[in-house]
Amino acid sequence: RLDQLTEVKLERMLYPKPETLKPPRTDVLTITPWLAPIVWNGTYNIDVLNAQFHKRGVRVGLTIFAIKKYTVFVQTFVETAEKFFMVGHKVNYYVFTDRPNDIPNITLAEGRQLVVLIVPSYQRWQEVSMRRMEMIRDFSSQRFINEVDYLVCVDVDMRFSDEVGVEILSDVFGTLHPGFYGAGRQGFTYERRPESQAFIPGDEGDFYYAGGYFGGTIEEVYKLTNFCHNAMMTDRENKLEAVWHDESYLNKYFLYHKPTKILSVEYLWDNGFGVPDILKRRRFVAVPKNHNAIRNK
Numbered sequence: 290r291l292d293q294l295t296e297v298k299l300e301r302m303l304y305p306k307p308e309t310l311k312p313p314r315t316d317v318l319t320i321t322p323w324l325a326p327i328v329w330n331g332t333y334n335i336d337v338l339n340a341q342f343h344k345r346g347v348r349v350g351l352t353i354f355a356i357k358k359y360t361v362f363v364q365t366f367v368e369t370a371e372k373f374f375m376v377g378h379k380v381n382y383y384v385f386t387d388r389p390n391d392i393p394n395i396t397l398a399e400g401r402q403l404v405v406l407i408v409p410s411y412q413r414w415q416e417v418s419m420r421r422m423e424m425i426r427d428f429s430s431q432r433f434i435n436e437v438d439y440l441v442c443v444d445v446d447m448r449f450s451d452e453v454g455v456e457i458l459s460d461v462f463g464t465l466h467p468g469f470y471g472a473g474r475q476g477f478t479y480e481r482r483p484e485s486q487a488f489i490p491g492d493e494g495d496f497y498y499a500g501g502y503f504g505g506t507i508e509e510v511y512k513l514t515n516f517c518h519n520a521m522m523t524d525r526e527n528k529l530e531a532v533w534h535d536e537s538y539l540n541k542y543f544l545y546h547k548p549t550k551i552l553s554v555e556y557l558w559d560n561g562f563g564v565p566d567i568l569k570r571r572r573f574v575a576v577p578k579n580h581n582a583i584r585n586k
């Protein structure tokens with residue numbers, strides 16, 4: 290085995306040296322107590338990372354769900370991803386939908402393809418959101434494992450507005466929720482009923498992670514989605530559903546399976562929160578939606 294390892298050796302590159310005594314960011318936390326990076330603008334050199342990931346020929350799968358009326362979000366999502374998401378790398382868009390005829394035909398750059406996966410739709414919107422875990426799990430073992438190295442799993446009601454590249458990739462990563470990055474534990478909207486599989490006690494928890502942005506290697510995403518789906522099913526047998534659905538189970542998973550990288554709120558922002566000083570780039574932003582028109586249809 291050792292003789293079959295492929296060497297990933299960089300070429301000569303010119304760039305400013307990292308300064309041990311001048312940290313690029315002093316206004317935000319850039320590393321967790323378990324030594325996982327928290328990715329903020331200024332903390333990484335994308336040229337070095339791109340050189341590494343290009344040598345490895347990395348393939349990235351981007352999963353989105355467009356069930357019922359949420360197909361309206363696909364065009365903007367994919368068009369903006371073509372401009373900003375993993376430009377220059379191999380990308381497969383995986384669009385899970387119950388309405389394949391409503392998925393637009395979009396011209397993609399070389400090395401990128403869009404795969405439509407037909408899946409059932411569920412009546413309750415909470416279930417539409419939660420069942421993503423089961424479907425990502427099942428397609429991970431049946432398909433994604435043969436086609437891509439990493440998965441990035443996000444909400445579809447979003448647009449890219451700045452670069453999102455290989456700096457996000459790691460074995461298993463989560464993203465800070467834009468509504469809670471400054472909050473204390475008591476402010477986190479974890480599931481607080483001890484009977485639920487998603488329960489987190491008031492004196493535990495590191496961050497409040499967003500349900501709409503996680504990823505990692507196929508193996509790690511399989512483990513994560515399998516845990517979340519099984520926990521949901523156990524709760525259902527006990528007539529329970531966690532307060533924030535899939536997001537609550539994801540937060541429980543990350544409490545005891547620490548992410549190896551965390552994306553800052555640059556990677557998941559909502560302009561309803563304004564633009565704080567710490568936010569140097571808004572890379573992926575919520576598309577405002579008319580809740581009544583689009584929901585429960």
Ligand code: 2GW
Pocket residue numbers: 353354355356357358359414415417418443444445446499500501502533534535536583584585
């Ligand atoms: C969702 C809510 C109400 C009515 C419909 C839907 C809906 C969601 C739908 O009809 N079709 C559909 O494909 N979805 C998918 O579920 C879609 O991919 C969408 O992005 C995702 C989550 O729903 P969304 O974006 O409307 O909910 P948010 O933005 O409040 O999401 C946060 O909270 C959710 C749990 O309540 C999830 O954890 C989500 O990941 C979070 O970002």
Ligand code: MN
Pocket residue numbers: 444445446501
């Ligand atoms: Mn959303």
